[in-house]
Amino acid sequence: MRTIDEHLREQLLAPEYHTGVRLSPDGQSVAVIRTTARGPEIVLDDRLLAAEHDQTVTDLRWAADGSALYYRRALRGTEKWQLVRLEPGGAAEVVPAAGPVAEFWTAGDRVAFAAGGVLHVSAPGREPDQVSADRYHRWLVDRELRPRGGIRLQPDGGLHLVVDGAVRLALGPDDSTTFAVVGFAADGRTVYLLSAHDAPTRRLLALECATGRQHTVFAHPDLDVEGYPIGGPGVWCDPRTGEPDICQTVGQRPQLHGLGRPTPVFAVGPDEAMLLLDRSTDDSTWLTVRVRSDGPIRYELVAPDTGATRPLLVNRPGLAGRRLPRLDDLHVTAGDGVCLHGYAMRPLDTTGPLPTVVIVHGGPAGRDYFRFHALAQYVAALGFQSLHVNYRGSRGFGTAFRRAGDGEWGGRMQQDLYDAIADGARQGLVDPDRVALLGASYGGYAALLAACTRPDLVRCAVAFSPPCDLAALVGDTPAYWRPLAATLHRHILGDHPADADWLRGRSPRHLLSPDAAPMLIAHGARDPRVPVAQAEDFVAAADRAAAPVTYLRLDGEGHHVTTTQSRRVLFRRIEEFLEVHLVHDHRTAAPAPAIAVHP
Structure with missing residues (x-):
């Protein structure tokens, strides 16, 4: 297995340095979320405005008149969102709200926001006014708020x-x-x-x-x-x-x-794509981003009338100019004839069948995109190929393809992953004796299910924040999902009745045995979507069943692993785990500890 040089390792494990880039209404300034080792910072034209360390920051936007920036923040991992108003001079205030802020809109110097299902409007220096007694899951607000x-x-x-x-x-x-x-x-x-x-x-x-x-x-x-x-x-x-x-x-x-x-029309190279992000109020300046799979993405300002371009910044400056592998298009014919699309990444300068990590996207109604994929780059640096399959149920490919995933958790969606492995082996790309599954949320569920039911196909599995027990998920939906419980149940059940035995038959929690492939589970203790107790119940059940499991609890994280410190711990463990179980014979490896706690 190839050894990763430390600079590349640090750059791939660190979060993107620049995200949330936003163009001011007059087209003259650019605001950005800059993520440092300590946490997020709000920067305006290279000038630090606010440090939000130990917070998650999202939805950075300008007031419509350019007088301030607004964003939502929450204690890392909790998703209990506050709305913050930040002036270009650096003065900041939390907009008072009775509950987490779900969405917001701006007009002039005012902001409307929904908290607890109720709509309020606020202006600088004024307490928010409730403007409607109605309650909605999502509000409809016009351009005048x-x-x-x-x-x-x-x-x-x-x-x-x-x-x-x-x-x-x-x-x-x-x-x-x-x-x-x-x-x-x-x-x-x-x-x-x-x-x-x-x-x-x-x-x-x-x-x-x-x-x-x-x-x-x-x-x-x-x-x-x-x-x-x-x-x-x-x-x-x-x-x-x-x-x-x-x-x-x-x-x-x-x-x-x-x-x-x-x-x-933008001038783009053969291995890149151009996206439009933002436009000035007079439409004379566009903010665009040039996406690559083998290097950092580049933000640019474009004059749409003339095509004149001014480079701004890159999301991962530490990787600029480095030679890296790329995502190649992947097309798979499933066992029932359905065409599946996705991507594959091979380590640089390799030929022939390779040990392969299938990286399963979450959702499950998400999808894989052409992009810079830091996790795939990390896997490639370890000497492994990765596959990224848009299995049925993935969005973007039309109504029939999306609906084909309803009721297919553990069914046809899972088989699509196995068919992609088989197709890759037939093409001489995948070493069929050295395959792992890795994913987060639904992707973690799919990885664990493969480890429990197809140890003949999968040597090991890595899961972040996975739902492990469909019977429990349907029968006692976590509070986070309750507003959308019926939709979630529709995804899981399709037209099938909520039969506990049927659900347990598709749940890794109830399929554990000593024959299962080794599993590594990481879970954030603050996760509001899949409570950490579910992961710990799975680990306890695996211990009782003598199923091989390693558990990493990340006490400062939620559903997503966001800090550099946690990512270092997690990916070092993944590297060791794949070395033991994907490169060497996992049957002769010493057992890993059942539980490791990262404070």
Whole structure:
């Protein structure tokens, strides 16, 4: 196994240095979240404005008039969000809110925000005013911050969209997960929506508020309109009119589509993609990002009329100029003939079959993207190939493909991963005797299930924050998921009744045996989505069943592992684990400790 040089190791384990990049309304300044070893910092044009160490920071945005920045913060891992107003001079205040802030909007120097299902509007130096007695799961707010309605979840997992007091759209559980509100036109008469209701793909709709009439603004025949992890929902509106003028789909690469205007064209290389992130109020300056799979992503300012470009910054400056492997496109024919798409990364300068780590994305209605994948780079630096499969149920590839995952936790979705391994072996890329699964959340569930049920195929499994017991998840949904419990149950069960025996038959917790492949589980003690008690119950059950398990509890983390310190501990353990179980014969290896606690 290849040894990673320490500089590369540190750069891959560190979080992205620059994230959340935002262009000021006048196009003259750029704000960014800079992540240091101590934690996040808010920086404006290279000037430190605020240090938010031991916090998670998200949703950095400008006030519409450029007078301040707003962002949400929460004690790392807790997801109990506060709203912070930060002036360019550095003065900061927490906007008073009775509960976690779920969403917010700006107009002028004011901000509207939803906390505890209630909508408030605040201006600098004033206590927030409650502007509506209604309660919604998600609010509908126009460009003047007027409450116009919202989304009400239904007991069956569907939703009602209420606009100006009338239900204008009723969606069942099959369609609610693809629904999103883009925003209002400047005159407030039209609201733009994303939905796959009664359509083969997720499309952009315009809904007339007064009548409820709707029409399709844009639809792709095969792909959904969707965003990208560092961007918005995949629709951009003219900042002067609020009318959508650019949409995005994501197949193997993101693609922009002009609506009533020429499709934006950027000069891109063969192994990169260009994304649009932000636009100035007069639309004379665009913030774009150039994405690569073999190096840092690069933020640039572009003048759309002339094409003139000014480089800004990169997300991982410590890796600039370094030769690294790339993601190659992966196409797999599943056992039942369905075509699956994804990516593969091989270590530099390698040929022939390789030990392989299947990195399973979460969601499960997430997906893998063409991007710089630090975890895949780390795996490649260890000498392993990685596969990234958009198994059925993944988003972006149309309604039928997404719905094909309902009820297939542990079923067809799992088999898609196994089929990708078999296809890679047939192509001479995968060493079928040296395969591991690794994933977080749903991906962790899939990894553990493979270890428990297919030790003939999988040598070992690594799981971050995995749900381990579907019967418990359906029968006693954690508080975090209860507002969306019906939707979650639909994903897990499909049309199958909630039969405990059937659920246990697809749950790693109830499939443990001494024959299971070795498992490494890491879990954040602050995780609100999958409580850490579930992981510890799994570890205790594995001990009783004499199943080989190593457990790493990360006391300062939540559902995601975010700090450099925790990542160093975790990935050192992964490196040792894969060395023992994927390179050497795991049957002769000394047993690992059952529990390790990282304070």
